[in-house]
Amino acid sequence: MSNGAPALEAVSLRRSFRSFVAVDDASLTLEAGKVTALIGPNGAGKTTLMLMLAGLLRPDAGSIRVRGHDPVTQGALARRELGWMPDAFGMWDSLTATEVLTTMAAAYRLPKAAGAARAAQLLEQVGLTAFAHTQAHVLSRGQKQRLGLARALVHSPSVLLLDEPTSGMDPGARIEARTMLRDLAASGVAILVSSHILVELEGMVDDAVFLSQGRTTAPPEIRTDIQPWRLVCLDGDAFATWAASMGLPIHPDPAPGAGGVPEGGCAVGLHLADQAQAATVLRDAITAGLPIAALAPAPRGLEHTYLEMQLETR
Ligand SMILES: Nc1ncnc2c1ncn2[C@@H]1O[C@H](COP(=O)(O)OP(=O)(O)O)[C@@H](O)[C@H]1O
Ligand SMILES: [Mg+2]
Numbered sequence: 641m642s643n644g645a646p647a648l649e650a651v652s653l654r655r656s657f658r659s660f661v662a663v664d665d666a667s668l669t670l671e672a673g674k675v676t677a678l679i680g681p682n683g684a685g686k687t688t689l690m691l692m693l694a695g696l697l698r699p700d701a702g703s704i705r706v707r708g709h710d711p712v713t714q715g716a717l718a719r720r721e722l723g724w725m726p727d728a729f730g731m732w733d734s735l736t737a738t739e740v741l742t743t744m745a746a747a748y749r750l751p752k753a754a755g756a757a758r759a760a761q762l763l764e765q766v767g768l769t770a771f772a773h774t775q776a777h778v779l780s781r782g783q784k785q786r787l788g789l790a791r792a793l794v795h796s797p798s799v800l801l802l803d804e805p806t807s808g809m810d811p812g813a814r815i816e817a818r819t820m821l822r823d824l825a826a827s828g829v830a831i832l833v834s835s836h837i838l839v840e841l842e843g844m845v846d847d848a849v850f851l852s853q854g855r856t857t858a859p860p861e862i863r864t865d866i867q868p869w870r871l872v873c874l875d876g877d878a879f880a881t882w883a884a885s886m887g888l889p890i891h892p893d894p895a896p897g898a899g900g901v902p903e904g905g906c907a908v909g910l911h912l913a914d915q916a917q918a919a920t921v922l923r924d925a926i927t928a929g930l931p932i933a934a935l936a937p938a939p940r941g942l943e944h945t946y947l948e949m950q951l952e953t954r
Contacts (some may be wrong), residue, residue, distance in 0.1 A: 645708065647672045647799050647830030648693065648806035653702035654854075655688055660675075662688040664854035666702075670799060670830040675821050677841045678834040686834040686895065689851065690801050693832070694724040706799055723797035725788045727804040733777035737768055737787050740776055741794055748795040755794075762790040766820065780848055782813040789820065800824065802833045806840040818844045868894045869910045869918055870938040874931035876906030883908075888921065894938035902933075909938065 648670040655663040663685040670676055680686050691697035693704060695711030695718050704711050704718075711718035732740050738759050745755030763769045766786040771779060776787060785805055792800060802821075806814050821844055825831055835841050841848075850857045870893065873879035883890050891909030893901075901907045914919045918935060925932050 646670060646705075646780055648704070648706050648832075650693060650703055650704045651690075653689065653692055653699045653704065655685075655692060655700050661854055663692070663699075664816065664864045666851065666854065666856045668793075668832070668856055670832055672828050672830045673825050674846045675825050675831040675833060675844060677838075677845040677848040678832055678850055678851060679838055679841070680834075680836060682836050684834075684851045685854040687803055688854075690724075690803050690832070690834060694722055694801050695719055696724070698893070699775055720795065721798045723792035723800040725785075725792040725794070725800070725802045725805060727807070734775055735776055736773050736777070737763060737790075737936075738772045740791055741785060744794040750795070758794060762793055765793075766790045767816070783787050783811065785813075785817075789817075793824075797806055798829060800829050800831045802831065804836070805832055806833075806835060806844075809840075814840060834861070867912060867914075868938045869912050870894050870898070870907060870934070871910050871921075871932065872900055872905065872934040873908045873925075874902055874905045874933055876904060879906055879908070879925070879930055882925065882930055886924065900934065905933070910935075 646669045648668075650669075651667050653663055653666045654661070666689050668676070668678070678686050678689070688697065692699045693706075693711070695706075695715055698712060706718040706901070707721045709717040709721065711722075732743070735743065738756075738789075741759035741762055742752075742755045745758055746752070750758060760772070763772050766789055768779075768783060768786055768790070771783060776784065779787060789802070789805065792802070806817055809817060821831055821833065827844075832843065833841060846916075868891065871879075880890065888910065891911060893907040894909040895907075896906070910918075910921065912921065922932060922935050
């Protein structure tokens with residue numbers, strides 16, 4: 641199926657509810673084999689955007705292509721490619737986990753035996769085999785979410801849209817979810833996963849799209865040629881003055897949780913090309929008499945990108 645074209649492409653989507661513009665101008669591209677985060681605060685328009693991508697809500701303007709199909713005019717073809725997991729599991733509470741999946745399989749016109757086999761396989765995949773004959777309403781929130789994921793996968797979609805799948809998950813469940821999403825991506829599925837809590841998706845995603853008041857902004861390009869470093873200096877003011885005199889840009893602390901910052905001191909991010917540049921900066925700073933306590937490469941995470949972005953748009 642893959643011919644280099646994106647799995648899903650949405651351009652300039654817009655959707656209002658009466659006079660309220662919920663999605664103003666949203667564009668995004670999903671690639672096969674990649675997990676993309678859709679990040680935005682509550683009310684940003686994430687669910688509205690995903691409903692449009694899933695073909696469940698008609699855009700007022702803009703275009704969507706799912707494997708080349710327009711969900712508005714070619715609904716059946718687009719839906720064949722799409723798996724949708726809403727933020728609330730919703731209905732079907734009196735069905736057992738198996739029945740939820742076989743009902744969905746029937747809706748996708750899978751023959752009965754194939755549907756039963758698929759249900760068993762998916763329950764295994766999401767770790768719910770022991771709950772095959774348990775009614776959905778008895779399941780915990782995390783288990784319901786896993787069943788919701790299985791339900792979205794019944795017809796082996798090539799594009800998966802997950803609305804806040806990690807909300808309310810404990811760290812253990814999040815690690816499991818991460819493994820499942822990474823495995824699905826590795827099998828070639830294009831995945832979009834929304835969250836209003838950035839750190840919940842850390843380590844789960846390859847890419848991120850930020851949504852704010854219905855408008856998407858791509859995160860600043862994650863430059864792999866520049867490694868963020870974390871510098872700790874015992875004299876914050878002196879370091880800031882020195883860095884300014886050297887024309888060395890100071891970025892936010894790339895690991896704010898790491899601590900180790902004494903009173904009066906600072907922890908800052910520096911974008912350095914390589915170890916040689918780090919050595920030069922360190923030598924110059926120490927030669928200038930600055931009390932440098934640490935300089936080390938920092939992990940380049942989503943949270944860091946987000947902080948950086950807020951800084952740039954300020
Ligand atoms: N069916 C609807 N009717 C009226 N307003 C809606 C409807 N759906 C969403 N909205 C409004 O659109 C905005 C975006 O909502 P939503 O897409 O659910 O955001 P998010 O998922 O990012 O929290 C909110 O202000 C919400 O109240
Ligand atoms: Mg939502």
